[in-house]
Amino acid sequence: MPQPRVSVIVPAYNALPELTDCIKSAMDQTIGLDRIEIIAVNDGSTDGTGKELDRLAETCPSLRVIHQENSGTAAVPRNVALDVARGDYVFFLDSDDYLGPDALRRMVAMADENRTDIVLGKMVSVGGRAVPTAVFQSTQPRTDIFSSAAYRTLGCWKLFRRSLIERLELRFPPFRNTEDKPFTAAAYLNADGISVVADYDCYYHRNRENGNNLTLTAQNxxxxxxxxxxxxxxxxxxxxxxxxxxxxxxxxxxxxxxxxxxxxxxxxxxxxxxxxxxxxxxxxxxxxxxxxxxxxxxxxxxxxxxxxxxxxxxxxxxxxxxxxxxxxxxxxxxxxxxxxxxxxxxxxxxxxxxxxxxxxxxLPVHHRTASADWREGGVLRLTGHAYIEHVASRDAATELVLRCHDADHAEVRVPARVHAVAGLPDDERYADAGFVADIPLPTAASGAPLGRGRWDLHLDVRAQGVSRTVRLKSPGAERTPPPRAITAPDPARPLTVTPYTTKRDGLSLSVGREVPREDSPYRVSGVSWHGSRGATLVVGGTLAGADAQEAAALRLRAENGSGDHRETPVSLDRADDRFTAELPVRGLRPGRWTITLTVPGSAPVAVPYRAGLGRTQWFHLARPYAARPEKAASETTLVVEVRPVDVRRVARQKLRGLVRRVRG
Structure with a gap:
């Protein structure tokens, strides 16, 4: 019998009626029944759970049922199943819950591709059952417990590499509650990498109809x-x-x-x-x-x-x-x-x-951005109110703080005018919470324009000597002002400043590059690294109404925060209005490079960040280098980071992984 990829372990005690949906969700996985085994352990149930498991096993050769006396804890049946599990991976599925159809295929693929020992699949609440959310804000191919929120969730509803479990001789302690936390903690602390699948609903976590979830009943x-x-x-x-x-x-x-x-x-x-x-x-x-x-x-x-x-x-x-x-x-x-x-x-x-x-x-800062408008001379005026909860706005002072997200530019501070404002929850206490801030963009950076890159806006709110800084909210996408060209050191290339609303409703400025435009005649449909010519970025897309002369002048451009740039022409196929451009990144200086499509005399068009674009490597003067998208800096436009490879660190990681596999 071939070794299964995944052993799905289901402890079951008086689990009707939810049990049937649980087991069927495992049987219906897209990874295929020939690649999984389902081990259900009936822990002395008295409600017909055992008979239902036997009925389901008659229809599914991949389902194995084990009957035992009641142990009073989910730990013992999980351990019984672990002792007979054969899969490369183990997934613990509680009998109250169920899986999304593509859950196991996605999690196994994530572990295989990134050589990680644990995979967290996005959890979904059913019926109000609490689920973790912080760790599932984004998909993470490879992370750890120190640089992610993974350790906040110590439930065992995850995919574990079985060799890790056996190498550590991990089993669940026979406790009625908190039995899975020491198990998961030990696995986390010894794992060679953790992955997070956040773009698919993998695990549906629900309360039983009768309210007899063990976690809820063992509450002393x-x-x-x-x-x-x-x-x-x-x-x-x-x-x-x-x-x-x-x-x-x-x-x-x-x-x-x-x-x-x-x-x-x-x-x-x-x-x-x-x-x-x-x-x-x-x-x-x-x-x-x-x-x-x-x-x-x-x-x-x-x-x-x-x-x-x-x-x-x-x-x-x-x-x-x-x-x-x-x-x-x-x-x-x-x-x-x-x-x-x-x-x-x-x-x-x-x-x-x-x-x-x-x-x-x-202390939270309560604030609202009422308006954002362009004024004469490239001045961006922001108005609104801000106050620190529990701190009366006496001796109030507010500053606008601009911080560049993707380049090493100095922080810029702009004092705001404070004024009285009405209509707040406590008018008397927060009477002087209003503010007006004018950002003179041509001279904001010590007499010079802001450097190229994405600038996030913050408020430093002060009262009675207390200071709190908060991310400035956007007035709303529909009320955000349009792009504006401002004076730049190179008069032939004026800087374009684009205010925009971020995914989390913050207000930011994109200086020297555009956010994706719906009216652009160039629509990017694909971004990848070249299959045979390493260190070459390939961008493809379609033309929508661009005239022939303009399309012929189209260039793919990489530019860093210092204004250094590299361009390459695009190849056009007017028959089906498609374009392709190949941009070598070999030889670019280490740092972050913004990728855009440009036409002389026109504002650049953003090349958007695409999930799944990995990294590419090459050698320069016998030293290895790598380039990869910088996700955190790519909110509006693709940003590629070039840097030398730390050979010693990579070698240590590979050696540790090899030792763990040998020991396993």
Whole structure:
């Protein structure tokens, strides 16, 4: 029997009626039944789950059913299935949930192509079940737990390379709750790369009709204590003390330590809390909660941890009992800082430091951009209002801050005029929240125009010595002003400044390059690296109404922030109004290069970023170089980054991967 690519493991206990949809979603995967095995473990069900699994197995040779006595946890049936799994990969599917039809094919392809050990498929909420969202903002072919939000989700509903599981001898601890977090944490901490599939709904996470999800019924703190300790121990075992460990430990301090204390502790008897839970939790704080972790938490968690460190049991119980009431208390503004006016603030008998109550860095800035308009002389005027929550707008001062996203240009600050404004939630407190900011674009950068690139606009809002900076919102795409040509050092090539609304509703300026235009006669349909001539970018598209003379002058152009550029003509096929251009990137200086289509005398046309455009490599003077799209800088126009390859780092990565495969 050929080895399957994926073993789908389904623990099932009294899982009707959701079980049938769950198993069928695995049977209907586009990867094909000949490439998967489904291992369903009936954990002593009494509702007909076992009979339904046997019925389904009669129709599907890829479904294997194992019956056992009830274990009281999903951990044991998962381990039973792991002991017999044969797939290259393992996917854990809960019997309440179901898969999108193309989920496994996409995840396996992602792991194969990027040689990653874990793949996260986008999760979808059904019936209000909570799902992670931060990690699924974009598809990530290869990442890790330190540079992504992957570690925020420790549920086991993921694709794991089975050799990783077996090399680590990973199995689920037999706990009723929090059993999957130590398992997933250990896998994350040892994985050779993580992938994220965010452009397809892979996993549908739902509540049972009868509300008997194990996670929802095992909601006492006692169900979580052993799993939480094992999470801390797992991180400590695999990471040395320092910033990286603190980054990962913070997740467990917030979600497994502080969170359950706030919403579960009072369900326990005070005797159990004092004699059993409190000493255990204090040991976690002493062993694993460092000062840098505490500093990054929200104020109420900081207060709680300080009380635990100081062995103040009674005060801890009081702040947990009064949490809802204390959350609505006011604030104290003092010397440019804002403090939560909690009953323990500056209580010398308890001695919690002021820093635990400092909320300055967490105060939201409420603002609105009312208008954005061009004025004479290339001045862009912005109007609106902005204020810091809980800080009255006395001694108000606001500055507009321009930061270049994709070139090394100095930050530009433009003072705004502050004025009174009406109609806000608290007119008296935020009376002077209005602002007017004029950006003189021909001279904004110390007497010179802004450098080429994408400039993001921010507001630095100040009142009573308190300063908070926020991304400036757009007035709306329909109210964003049109492009404007401004004076440039080279009079023959005036700079075009294009205000535009970003994907997250921020206001940005594109200087020296265009955003994609609906009225452009050149429509890009493909961007790729040449198959045989390495380090050559190929751009193809169609002509829509361009006259012959203009089309003949069309060029594909790469330009960096210093104005250096390289152009190549396009090849035209007037028979079907198509064009193709090939631009060598070999020999370009290291840095970021913006890719556009240009015609002399006309504004450039953006070549848009295309997902899936990988990288290309070449040698120059015996040294390897690479070019690849810079996704974060390509919001309006394709930006390609050229840089030398760090040979030592690449060799170390390959060696580590080889060692892991040999050990596996």
């Amino acid at each position: 703190l006692s169900h979580r204590m052993r799993g939480t300790r094992l999470c801390f121990e797992t991180v400590a075992r695999h990471l040395e003390p320092g910033p990286r460990r603190d980054q990962i430990m913070r997740r467990h301090v917030e979600w497994e330590l502080c969170g359950p204390l706030w919403w579960l502790l009072l369900r326990e008897s005070e005797e159990d809390i004092r004699e059993r839970i409190y000493p255990e939790v204090r040991s976690w704080v002493a062993n694993w909660v460092t000062d840098p972790i505490v500093q990054r938490l929200e104020p109420r968690d900081r207060v709680l941890l300080h009380l635990l460190r100081a062995d103040r049991f009674d005060e801890m119980m009081t702040v947990i009992r009064d949490a809802k009431k204390d959350a609505g208390r006011g604030h104290v503004v003092e010397a440019g800082r804002v403090y939560w006016d909690h009953p323990l603030f500056r209580d010398t008998a308890v001695g919690v430091p002021d820093s635990a109550f400092d909320v300055t860095g967490r």
